[in-house]
Every structure is written in structure tokens, then in C-alpha cells.
Amino acid sequence: MALGVTAMESCSSPTAGEHKSSFPHFVDLVKLLGTIKGDLANITAPPHFLAPCSVVENPRCWAQHPKLFVAAAAEDEPQRRMLQVLRLFLAALRSDLYVGGGPGVSIKKPLNAFLGELFLASWADPDSAATTKLVVEQVSHHPPITAVHIAAPEHGVRADSYARVEMTFKGMVHIRRIGHAMIHLDELNEDYLLPFPDVQIRGFLGGCLYPEMVGTYKIISSSGYESEIKFSGLGFLGGGKKNYFEARVYNARDPKTNLYEASGVWSEGWQVKDVGTGEIIETYEVDAAANRPAPMDIASVEEQDPWESQRAWKDVVSALKHGELRHASEAKHRLEEGQRHMRAEERKHHETWQPLLFHSIPGEEHDIFHRLTKGTKWTLSDAMTKGVWKFNGETEMEKTQRPYRGGKTPLG
Template identity: 55%
Template sequence: MDNRTVSSRLRELVKFLATVKGDLANVTGPPSLLAPSSVTEVGHCWAQRPALFSAPAHEPLAEKRHLLVLKWFLVALRSQLYVAGGPGVSIKKPLNAFLGELFLASWTDEEAKATTELVAEQVSHHPPITAMHISDRRNGVRADGYARVEMGFNGNVNIRQVGHAMVHIDKYDEDHLVPLPDVKVRGFLGGCLYPEISGQYSVVSGSGYVTEIKFSGEGMMRGKRNSFEAKTYSPGKQSVFYTVTGVWSEGWTVKDARSGEVLEVFDHDAAENDPVPMDLVEEDQQDAFESRKAWGKVLDGLAMGELDVVSREKGRIEKAQREMRAMEQAEGRVWEPLLFKAVKGEEFEVFHRLAKGQAGWDLQEEKTRGVWRVVEEVEGMERPFRAGLTPLGY
């Protein structure tokens, strides 16, 4: 597909989006602009580097553990937001996940003796809410996160994520509160879509360290696309320990603010920073609700460029899902998530403790139908998870 075709389709998309009223999160984009993956897979960005995920468990100094969690957060942004590509390649929209959709995968780094396991589920469709859990049981590190995505259009697509992630390190009984930044999708008229984060966010450690990150970008005081500056403070914000500056989609520099020493220069494209291969159960052995199996024909159509197949197969699932919801409503039944449960915000003490005094941190549990956490029984579950039921109906 040449640049003129892409630009033409993007202009058509702009005209379409301008006519849509309200939240765009469940609006289906043109097949040509769809990514070959679902929203439920987004959590892979946090899990695909097991050595990085487990690193805080091996660091005795609290200030450096916090710095490692910050690095994990920053590294994940590129694969999270540059869906189906990287800088310089127009991003695409992931498939809208259907209610109950699952994604289960793992990554193993033999050299680091670390294995991450990811479970994710679409726990709500209206509004769209995705929950995920990552664990490295061998090293005692886990992360929980959930997000409601809200989207609007005003010349750019504005994506607001309501939710958060929490990292826990068993050895130190330590938690780190991690934000889910808001994003603007730009470049519609230029023919190459790209994500931009703006504003200020904080990563907060249970040991007292706080990193404030200020994002900026192209067109913001002549800045460079995907830029950021971060400062890590000591407990009480009495002094700056570290500064981190650069471009989150390319690389950055970490300095000791006390001595000025450069501690690390991170290059996203360096071979040593590549993610490790993902391990998935073979598709024919997956449960009917697992993402790759459920969307298999759609993904094949996208790979082959057969957009009529994409539209037809995607429409089959969407139609069946509407019929399932109507049937449940008529029979007075409520869909129950399989791998996650919602707890009341008032019971989530660790969030309130870490967020206290931090501007911009608000649980907003009324928008996410509670705080989502993985169920204890998940390790013992066996396929098929919902016998006699598929995304195409009961």
C-alpha cells in the first residue's frame, strides 16, 4: 500500500470520526487500519523482558529498586503504544476485545533465570475494561493492572486510560504504583499515525521514593516527538537522586543527580534490549475464548490483506456477542469474569497509602466497576475454561 493510499484512507477516517458522538472506544475502525492483535494482548509489553521485570528483586538498595521499576515502565511504552510497528511506521488500532476474551502467554529468559506469565481478560465491554496479571514466581515479583479506555476525537484521537498498575516485590514486601498515561494519536493528515504522551505523571514506591515524569513532544515548544524528563526524589522530596531524560520510543540517559555521573544510556534498538520470544499454547489447544483462537480467521485475513474476510469474520463475532448479551438480559443472567474479580476501592489500602499527597492520582472505581484483581484459583484452571460456550454463542 503506497503513501497516497494510506493518506487517503486516513483522511476518510478523519471524516468518519468527526461524525461520531460520544466515546469512540468501541467504534470499529476500517479493516485496513486494524492491528493484527487484540486489546487483551497489550499486557505483553510489560511481560516480554523477564530479566527487566525481575531485576528489582535482586537489588538491595530501595532507591535503585525504584529506578528499575521506572525503567520497566519506560521500556514498555514503545510496544504498548506503537502497536504493530515502531517509530516511523503508522500505528494501527488493536481489535476491540469482546467480553470474556482471554490472553495467556509466558516469556522465559534462561540466562536471567526468570519467567514471566501473563493472564489478561476483558472483564467489561460497556464500558471496555481490560484486567491483567503478570507474575515471576521464581523471583517473587508480580504486577496487577486494569484500565478503562475512553476515546474522543478533536482532530487527534484522545485516549484516556482510567486505572493503574501495581508492582509488588515479595522479598522486600514493597509496592510501586505505576500510572497509565493518557495518549494522543496524531498524524492523520500527514499519513503516518503516531502516539504522543503529554502531561506529568508519578511513579510511587512504598519505600518513599517518587519519580515525577514530564512528557512532551513534537510541536510542544519545538520539542522532539515522545520526549520526557524524569526526576527521582528521596523520601520527603528533600533531594533529587536521579534524572532520566530522552525519548521513550528511542532511548534515554540516566544520571546520578548528586554527582552528575552517567549511570546508563539506554538504546531501545540495541540487540540486548530486544524482548524474548513469547510462548503460547498451540492454537488448536487453546480455549475458544483465547484471543488468538477466537480471532484466528480475522488475523489470517489481515496477514493476507483480504479485508473482505476481515470484515466478515469480525462481524460474525460481533453479531454473536450482541445476541449473547440480549439472551442474558432476557433470562436475567449477568456475565461473570473468569480470571478476575472486582474489589471495593475502600478495601484497596495500598493504593490509598501510596497515592496520598500525589496530584492526579484518583482511583475512580465508579468508572471501572471496582478494582480488578486476579482470582487465587487461576493456577488450577484447565482448558476448556467455559465448557459448551464459545464467543459465537451458547
């Protein structure tokens, strides 16, 4: 549920002067990426390519549409519930990969989350009387792992996820997210396992970076129904269409018979067809007024704890928004130096950092995952994510009050 790219810079018909100012920055970025071997996930991008937000804010893409988040719980038929989960998955993609923007803008890299960073917010939808509550914590920095919990208690729907991000560069940036998301419907005791598709950042030669997904992925449900999504996108030789996909819903006992089909551009819109009747049952437009995110409810920066993302990065974000790149670098450096000091003190005193709102369990104890993936090629890779990350629970959350870590701050 969290990627780490954001859309900030327009790519639409720049003037000659804009080409002069922006192209050297792309050359500098390509040169930098070409000198780095291995994982780029914790590498700091040049200030020109930093977005004014942290990677821990990305999971809002799943929570900011409460009506979509709870829709499956209102369906009587299991195939319709699977269709609603597929719809939620598709609707979250643009906000996930084009954070704060959309097609026609060049994506930038969010700020690398620091260890212990928190993002806490909620969204309310008056039409469905649904409220989603989001809890995000950076539970590891080396490697970077983000843990997420979303709940709509009044509808009995919750989602949990965790992901480790790996980034490599070979002519384009390849982003691999190791982990998964799980949605649970309380009333039906039903689970849905959702993938994190790999992403390629393309457009370096044209000076307009954009995300593309390729490959085939599945959403698996304990109800016995599945969704298959095939991403194709724009080909290297010009064939295809940017951000294109085709998806289908079917019964796992009869995988060749499609019940619903969806196709289109995940960053713009798509249509859903009932295969049995041939009827188009939905046309979804990402930019339609009805599909806009609900207002976010979050504590003001002044009320937030020092470990909460928007307060911790406020000086960096303000400087980036005003184009004060030197000030942004200085403020960012102060926080990063504080983190290095904290890690050094922990090593000195033989201390181990403890996450606040999540804990890790061994992979063999993740029974739901193993049950849903039995007979598939889907592997857990828990050795690469320091186990499987679980939310401590609402009761523990209520007990955890500001100040979250006493007098300790991210500045060390």
C-alpha cells in the same frame, strides 16, 4: 498496561502511487471520527486501519522482558529499586504504544476485545533465570475494561493492573486510560503504584499517525521514593522532539534533591545519570539486541481454548495479514454477532456475566492505593471501572482448565 493502538503501516517516503492509495483512507477515517460523538473506544475502525491483533495482547509489553521485570527485587537500596521500576516503565512504552513496530510507521487500531476474551502467555530469560507469566482478561465490554496479572514467582515479583479506555476525537484522538498498575516485591513487602499516561494520536494531516504523551506523572513507592516523568514530545508548531521525556528519582521527604535523572526519547532510547557523581550509568537503546523481547511461550492456536484471543480472532487476523479486507470484515462480523446474541440471551434470562480469572472489589477496600496516594491529587475513579479488579490467585488459576467455559464459545 493496555492502550489499543498498533504500528503497522510504513510512513517512510512513500511513492506517488502509495500517496494516492493511502490518503483517501485517512480522509475517510477523519470523516468517520468527526461524525461520532462521545467515547470511541468500542467503535470499529475501517478495515484499512485495523491491526492483526486484539487489545488484550498489549500488556505483553510489561512481561516480555523478564530480566527487567524482576530487576528491582535484586537491588539492596530503595532508590535503586525505584530506578529499576522506572526503567521497566520506560522500556514498556514503545511496545505498548507502537505494538509490533516503532517510529516511522503509522499506527493502527487493534481489534476491540470481546467480553471474556483471554490472553495467556509466558516469557523466560536464561540470563536472569526469570520467567514471567501473563494473564489478561476482558472483564467488561461496556465500558471496555481489561484486567492484567503478571507474576515471576521464583523472584517474588508480581504486577496487577486494570484499565478502562476512553477515546475521543477533536482534531486528534485523545486516549484516556482510567486505572493503574501495582508492582509488589514479596521479600520486601514493597509496593509501586504506576500511572497510565493519557495519549494523543497525532499525524492525521500528514497521513502518518503516531502516539504522543504530554503531562507529568509519578511512580510512588511504599519505600518512600518516587519517580516523576515529564512528557513533552513534539509541539504543534514544530518545537520539541517526538516522544521526548525527562524523569527523575528522589526521596519523597526531600523532593527537590534528585538522585537519578533520565532523559531521551522513549520510543528510541535514553540516558540515566547518577546526580551525586555526575556519571552516566546507563545508555538504553530500545532496538539494541540485548533489549529485544524474550521468546513468547504460548499454546498453539489449535491447542488454545475458543475464548483465547489468538484462536478467537484467527480468521480475522489471517485475512488482515493477507490484505483480504472483505474476509476480515465477514469473520469479525460473525464473532461480533455471536457476542450480541449472548448479551441478548443473558438479558432474556436475567443472567449476569461472570469473569473467569478476576473479580471486582469496592474502591474503599483498595488499601494500598489509598495509602500510597494520601496527600496527592491521584484519585481512584472506581465508579468508572466497576470497582477495582483483582486476580483470583494462582491456586484458582490452576483449577481453571480448558475448556474454560464448557461448550460455550464466543460465537454464542
